[in-house]
Amino acid sequence: MTIYIDGGATSTKVYYKKDGKIQILFHTNRMNITTNESQALKNIIDCFEQISNEISTNNNMYYLGISGFINYDVNKITGPLFKRFDFLNKNNIKIMIDVEMQLYLNIGDDFINENFVYIACGTGSNTIECYNKKWKTVGGWGYFFGDEGSAYDFSKEWIIMALKAFDKNRENKFTKSVCDFFNIKNPSQITELYKTPNMVKNYLADFCVYLVEENHKKYKEEIEIVMAKIATNMSTYLNGMIDFEKHKTVYLYGGLFKNKLYYDTLTKSLNADDKTTKFIKIT
DSSP states (O other): OEEEEEEOSSEEEEEEEETTEEEEEEEEEOOOTTTOHHHHHHHHHHHHHHHHHHSOOTTOEEEEEETTOTTOOTHHHHHHHHHHOTTOOTTSEEEEEHHHHHHHHHTOTTGGGSOEEEEEESSSEEEEEEETTEEEEEOOOHHHHOOTTSHHHHHHHHHHHHHHHHHTTOOOHHHHHHHHHHTOSSGGGGGGGGGSGGGHHHHHHHHHHIIIIISTTTTHHHHHHHHHHHHHHHHHHHHTTOOGGGOSEEEEESGGGGSHHHHHHHHHHSOOOTTTOEEEEEO
């Protein structure tokens, strides 16, 4: 059996396949190796501990996808894993960025033989273009230099709206929500986050959940404004990087695509052939 570990920046999901269908084994803690290395390494160990407690570990293959894994020393991960778990070895575990792992899970081991674009928009964002048996990433440079169209981007734009209102001495739902969630007196105090830069992405990911999932009705109009903006920005970026007209299939993965306005705005703004391009939303 193959175990697929989607180590995201907000949470981690562990999957397997039964009769060709994807099944969830369990959810566990986030694994963003960039924003909090020590915690991510601990969570990876804890994840395999839970796997060993829930299923037989004999003859399994493990695909471990980790958020922020680009240019990271894989030995820092495999060393502690091999030392602690005798069922793991260099032949039965593959470690990669989380979006690559999603390709193995959602499309299959032979995904390299297909031509497609795979857009992942969750806490962060990343896109993969596969064409003529070669694949490349587009974006995925993290929250300092990328993460267009992501939950992080959503929260950042929301806070910018609050700061603009504050500069004009106005109070509105943008300013109130920022103050309520971060427990500050006015939006200008949000700059305190600079003191803990490695935690900023986690805080903003949680803020997005607070707005979009926990308080959707309360901030419905404001959510639509920001969703439309980040979706438009994302499509502008992707159109400049990918020739969508040569692709028949575009896969869409991640929590942002649950929002209809975001989905509609992004798909309609991409330079794809409306008659032949198929958008497939993966949930």
